[in-house]
Structures are given as C-alpha cells and as structure tokens.
C-alpha cells in the first residue's frame with residue numbers, strides 16, 4: 443500500500459480534487475485546522491503545504507518531504523524541531539513569469555501615475571499630472587532570484603535601466619549594475635522605482651527601514667511583492683506621511699490579511715493588493731504536479747527538485 447499524501451493549507455478544500463487527480467492510488471488527507479494537523483502529524487510522510495502551524499514537527503517521526511506550495515519557505519523555516527533529514531522543497535520559479543508580469547504592471551502604473559488618476563476619479567476630480575517615461579527611468583530590483591531576473595528582462599526590453607542587488611552579486615547581461623546586498627543603499631540611491639523580491643530570512647527580516655527610505659530618491663516609489671516582514675511598516679508609514687518617497691504599492695504585509703484598523707489602508711500615496719502577485723489560473727495543478735514529481739524522487743532516493751538549503755533559509 444503506497445504512503446498517504448497529506449496537505450495543510452487555509453484553503454484545504456480546494457486541494458482535495460487536484461491532489462486526488464495527481465495521486466489516484468493513494469489516500470489523500472487535507473487539513474486546515476491546527477488541532478487536526480497536530481493530531482495527525484505522526485502519520486505524515488509527504489506534506490504539501492502553505493502556512494503550516496509551527497511547534498508540531500517534533501511529533502513528525504515519519505516525515506520525509508515538506509513541499510511548500512509557493513516560493514517562500516519562511517512559514518516553515520527556521521524550524522529547530524524539524525529533523526535535519528526531512529527534505530524541504532519549494533516551487534521556486536513556478537510563478538516567475540506571472541509574478542514578473544504583475545511586478546511590471548505595478549512599476550508601469552507607478553511610472554505613468556495610474557494610481558493617482560484612479561484616486562482622483564474616486565473623488566470625481568479632473569486632476570491632471572504629468573506621467574513619467576520609461577526612457578531615463580531606473581528600476582532597482584532587490585533580490586535577483588527567478589522572479590527578479592524575469593522582471594529585469596521584461597523591464598530592460600521596454601527600455602528601463604535596471605540595477606539590482608544580489609547576496610552574491612554576479613554580472614547580468616541586461617542589468618547595468620549588480621550590487622552586493624551589503625551595498626543596497628547604492629542601488630537605492632540610483633533607483634526611481636524599487637521592487638522588493640527578497641526571501642524572508644533572519645538576514646532580511648526588518649532589513650528595509652528608516653535608513654533605507656532615507657537612501658531612496660525623494661521622488662522614488664517602492665513595490666513590495668516579497669514578504670511583509672522585510673519592511674519596517676512604521677518606517678514605511680513615516681516615509682509616506684512625510685512624503686520622503688512618492689508612493690508605494692504593497693502586496694504583502696507583516697500581518698495578513700492587513701488588519702482593518704491598520705493606518706496603512708489610508709496612508710497617502712499607498713496602494714494595497716491582497717498577496718495576489720504570484721497567482722495564476724492553474725497554480726494549484728502546476729504546484730501539485732511538481733509535488734508529485736518530488737514525492738516520486740524522494741521515494742526513489744533521488745534529490746528533490748528545488749530543495750531548500752536549510753542553513754541559508756531559501
């Protein structure tokens with residue numbers, strides 16, 4: 443009898459049909475509440491997950507693979523109670539194209555001042571402003587993983603000058619300058635629009651704060667599609683209220699959904715999208731196909747695709 447397949451996600455019900463289709467000969471168990479997860483974790487060998495509850499891994503004696511649904515693994519790692527031999531894998535690259543399209547949409551919207559025009563319409567005002575232009579605009583990409591590289595290519599093709607940061611900087615044919623993460627301020631000083639695409643790790647947590655806003659150009663804008671925990675949200679609010687930066691669009695927040703009473707909802711020149719950037723119509727099917735491949739690999743004793751370096755955290 444083949445091992446069962448387990449899944450945990452807030453939208454567990456939506457996982458049942460595609461998981462059953464991918465694993466027709468196995469038992470499939472989908473959970474969404476912590477109590478069921480905690481009670482059943484001892485049976486789990488292969489787990490497909492988004493946002494699993496922390497603190498239960500010490501009971502996971504049969505666990506072989508944790509497959510994170512998306513690119514981020516910050517909802518699992520670091521995990522001191524997780525056995526070292528458990529493979530943690532993500533779906534790095536899966537959303538690189540759709541997410542870089544989303545990023546480019548927001549960058550162009552900011553350059554062309556679309557949010558300002560939409561805000562004016564909401565007040566029934568004919569408020570004119572000069573749109574920017576791509577030629578002469580520098581896009582700063584913090585984090586040159588799969589999504590950052592896809593965005594760099596699209597933006598450069600449109601005529602943006604692109605600068606970037608990378609933990610270990612490597613020259614990139616279409617990026618004007620790649621800075622080490624330790625030289626982020628130099629990249630910020632050159633950028634008209636900054637896009638955050640970093641993983642959330644111990645190193646990047648709260649790494650974008652007052653000093654980084656101060657390093658940005660006065661008329662620059664910021665897009666965060668990475669993780670809320672990377673940005674100091676009170677420094678963000680100060681930068682918006684004091685007009686230290688010209689505006690920002692955030693898809694991710696320290697607490698999601700963004701609480702109804704968060705001052706960010708009504709911060710000046712600030713626009714919110716609901717952690718939507720990485721989505722695309724058949725995301726679950728694609729992610730589950732990759733999971734099935736990794737289950738087969740682990741069962742054959744082969745390395746999983748997109749295995750996470752647990753020490754590095756991504």
Ligand code: GLV
Nearest residue numbers: 511512513514720
């Ligand atoms: C989404 O946020 C992901 O981590 O892919």
